[in-house]
Amino acid sequence: MKQLMTTAMAAALLAGCSTTADDFSQLQYEAGAVIDSGEFGNATMNNVMVQSAQEDYRVNLARRFASEIDSTVTFAFNSSQLDADARQILTRQADWIRQFPEVRFRVYGHTDLVGSQAYNRRLGLRRAQAVVAFLTSQGIDRSRLEAVASFGETQPLIATNDRERRNRRTVTEVSGFVASEPMVLEGKYAEVIYREYVASAIRVTAIEGGSTGE
Numbered sequence: 001m002k003q004l005m006t007t008a009m010a011a012a013l014l015a016g017c018s019t020t021a022d023d024f025s026q027l028q029y030e031a032g033a034v035i036d037s038g039e040f041g042n043a044t045m046n047n048v049m050v051q052s053a054q055e056d057y058r059v060n061l062a063r064r065f066a067s068e069i070d071s072t073v074t075f076a077f078n079s080s081q082l083d084a085d086a087r088q089i090l091t092r093q094a095d096w097i098r099q100f101p102e103v104r105f106r107v108y109g110h111t112d113l114v115g116s117q118a119y120n121r122r123l124g125l126r127r128a129q130a131v132v133a134f135l136t137s138q139g140i141d142r143s144r145l146e147a148v149a150s151f152g153e154t155q156p157l158i159a160t161n162d163r164e165r166r167n168r169r170t171v172t173e174v175s176g177f178v179a180s181e182p183m184v185l186e187g188k189y190a191e192v193i194y195r196e197y198v199a200s201a202i203r204v205t206a207i208e209g210g211s212t213g214e
Helices: 002-016 021-028 042-052 054-068 084-098 117-137 189-193 195-200
Strands: 072-074 103-110 145-152 169-177 204-207 210-213
Touching: 054 169, 072 084, 084 117, 103 117, 117 145, 117 169
Parallel strands: 103 145
Antiparallel strands: 072 169, 103 169, 204 210
């Protein structure tokens, strides 16, 4: 009786765990291949991209610039003149830009919705050019600055047909890297992207009447 029960149980287990040739196909590949949906190894792939892809560096710098510096200045109605507030903001922009001589920037000019689109495009471009001129006066190489794009009245921050100062603005953004150094960041991510952090690691000893670094 006991033998019959054992035989019956074995038969049941075999019936529930029948195998086919497909069950062994995974043995032809590396472990985990049968559940790989194409995402395995992405962490390594992303690390390689961060070390070699210029676009990733540009995006990282653009986000950092926008988070650390006010990238926008505004203008009076029908004007491309920089007021005192705009000059203060642009001075801070210049200080930030000066840290990264490898990087190029683009200035976009905007207007409000008053006036014709053609006129507003020209006005937006004049505003962008005024910002570039000021940044250049602060020691930024002109070849690193572009004022070629004007969105005119087509991208308002505030949806209104009336005069709106917040729409009359320029926006400074990271656009890329200097053409003469297309791979300037290769192997130097920390040195360039986090330059001030590297500098902060240099111990400076204050001495009466001056200071020395080591």
